[in-house]
Amino acid sequence: MRGFWKLTSVEFKLFLREPMAAFFTLVFPLMMLFIFGSVFGNKAQYFGLGTVDLSIPAYTAMIIATTGLVSLTISIAAARELGILRRLHATPLTPISILTSQVLVLFLMTALGMVLLIIAAKITFGIRFNGNVFSVILGFLLSSCSFFALGFVLASISRTARSAQVMVMALYYPMLFLSGAAIPKWVLPEAVRTYGQILPLTHVVNLLTGLWLGEPWSAHLKEVTVLVVMMVVGLIVSAKTFRWE
Amino acid sequence: MLGAGRIAVLSTNTKTTRIFKLVSEPVIQVEHLRKVYGSTIAVDDVSFEVYQGEIFGMVGTNGAGKTTSIECIEGLRQQDRGSIRVFGVDPQKEIHDIRRKVGVQLQESQLQPRLKVWEALDLFASFYESPLDWEKLLEQLGLTDKRNTAFAVLSGGQKQRLQIALALINDPQLVFFDELTTGLDPQARRTMWDLIRTVRDSGKTIFLTTHFMDEAERLCDRVAIMDKGKIVALDTPENLIQSLGVESRVVLTLKEPHDIACCRSLSGVTLVEQNGDRVLVQGKGEMLVVEVVTALAKEGIRFSDLRTEQPNLEDVFLAVTGHEMKD
Structure with missing residues (x-):
């Protein structure tokens, strides 16, 4: 473990110095909240909850996709291309601690993004919450791990940082708009809602929204299955295909 | 051990030949090293030894097998055949032990663009049990006024000086430099040579690769010329030149x-x-x-x-x- 925490704290600082990543993880969700919140308000209309209340789990799903899919994939691919991974690999650090520190930083950022979102929404809109805090945290953990595993697979199969960027954007934007993360599900056409099922992020949105509403886990076995399978398969595939250079 | 003395002919950069009687085992022993990538034989039956306190250089064109050789010895790659001993142990099997004892600078390896010089040193120092005082290293490598500069903003020579500092942070007895001076201007290259000599004079053994012939000739005590995966000549620069009979x-x-x-x-x-x-x-x-x-x-x-x-x-x-x- 020697050096692990130092590496993690350095990576944390470096994340905050990367304006794009920090903006999309920490600031952009707040902008969405304020813009759509001031347009639609937060009148109780769905199961006693308002638009803003329901946007919290959806925007949390967006943050998870931003860090897990975009930041993780691009930062690992870039670190590999620049020889940074190779250089760290040549130190006494164990391979697992190098990769864990990367994931830990992004996980902390995801959690920070979610907490900022909740605090801001609480202060400005006075949000309502019908769920169980621990259930939501567990759902958040599962969703994050699942998306980080996906990010690792994409980082493993991309040859350069640039190709990683293209691949990630091609997945991220459709997912963002068709899963119910950025645009509420109930305004999407029926067909999009049906086909949106093939997008992993749809399952994150559904699970987190359900848990936010206080629905039991048993109502979301499909989402849980999809996310667990994605996590396990992702870990196996990336363990087999991961390259340090 | 003392009985098994070996004699290696080394020479200083002042071109006077001296003879070291080495009473210990060589620092690096490579026997019949072979590494294949697909249908390309990168390193083909290479054997040599590197002795305590010398600057050993491998020269050759790109693709001659220098980097593959050095990375096998560093334990970063697994050879297909042959044996490698570093400080008497197999670097693959004793990888953690070797990582603590050696210093490396990798070819074309960068750091995070926004990482500051002092942060890089502070970070790498944290990986080792008893690192050197990195403030002193900064001073020795002339980087003190760059301590708060981000890696991406450093000049090529400054980046390589930082890489040297990182390679020395654990006070290693053996240091690897892979194409350290590639891409540097002539003046920066000369600064690197002086730094490498200083490192050697502090008692460390140096293994470097280069594709500059003048660098190998002026800097190295012994030179192995690699071509198409094989060592085609190995001796002091003086002996190699004299052997030509020109x-x-x-x-x-x-x-x-x-x-x-x-x-x-x-x-x-x-x-x-x-x-x-x-x-x-x-x-x-x-x-x-x-x-x-x-x-x-x-x-x-x-x-x-x-x-x-x-x-x-x-x-x-x-x-x-x-x-x-x-x-």
Whole structure:
């Protein structure tokens, strides 16, 4: 473990110095909240909850996709291309601690993004919450791990940082708009809602929204299955295909 | 152990040959190393030893197998065949032990663009049990005023100096430099040479690769010339050059017409040509120019524009590989 925490704290600082990543993880969700919140308000209309209340789990799903899919994939691919991974690999650090520190930083950022979102929404809109805090945290953990595993697979199969960027954007934007993360599900056409099922992020949105509403886990076995399978398969595939250079 | 003495001929950069009687095992022992990528044989049956306190260099063109060799020895790659011993142990099996004891600078390896110089040192120091004081390292490498500069903003030479600092942070006994000076301007390259000599003078052993012949010739105690995955020559630069048997030339211009018969009788001289005031003397031995100048001075012959042409490692490379050094 020697050096692990130092590496993690350095990576944390470096994340905050990367304006794009920090903006999309920490600031952009707040902008969405304020813009759509001031347009639609937060009148109780769905199961006693308002638009803003329901946007919290959806925007949390967006943050998870931003860090897990975009930041993780691009930062690992870039670190590999620049020889940074190779250089760290040549130190006494164990391979697992190098990769864990990367994931830990992004996980902390995801959690920070979610907490900022909740605090801001609480202060400005006075949000309502019908769920169980621990259930939501567990759902958040599962969703994050699942998306980080996906990010690792994409980082493993991309040859350069640039190709990683293209691949990630091609997945991220459709997912963002068709899963119910950025645009509420109930305004999407029926067909999009049906086909949106093939997008992993749809399952994150559904699970987190359900848990936010206080629905039991048993109502979301499909989402849980999809996310667990994605996590396990992702870990196996990336363990087999991961390259340090 | 003391009985199993080995003799290695090394030389200093002042070109005087000295003999080290080494009572310990070599720092690196490589026997029949082979590494294949698909259908390409990157390293083919390579054997050599590196001794305590020397600067050992591998020269060759890109793709000659230098980096593959150095990375197998560093334990970053697994060889297909052959044995490697670093400090007497297999670097693959004792990887954690080796990582603590050696310092590495990897070819074309960067750091996070926004990482500051001091942060990089502080970070790498945290990986080791008893690291050096990195403030002192910064000073030694002339980076003190760059301590708060981000890696991406550093010049090529500063980046490489930082890489040297990171390679030295664990006070290793053996340091690897892979193409350290590639891409640097001539002045920065010379600064690197001085730094490498300083590192060696502090008692460390250095293994480097380069594709600059002049660098290998001036910096290394012993040089292995690699070509197409094989070591085609290995010795001190002086011995390699002497083994060519190529003669040196002295060319000069006489200030006034004079007979230069005095040069013909010098020992080792094989050819004297005079064309008007231009004179060419060809012969064997490093002392040729001294002998010629002394003989002319004794006769009171005045001259100007003296140049010497001596064979160098580039000529050796051409002779042993059959092709020019090209990038």
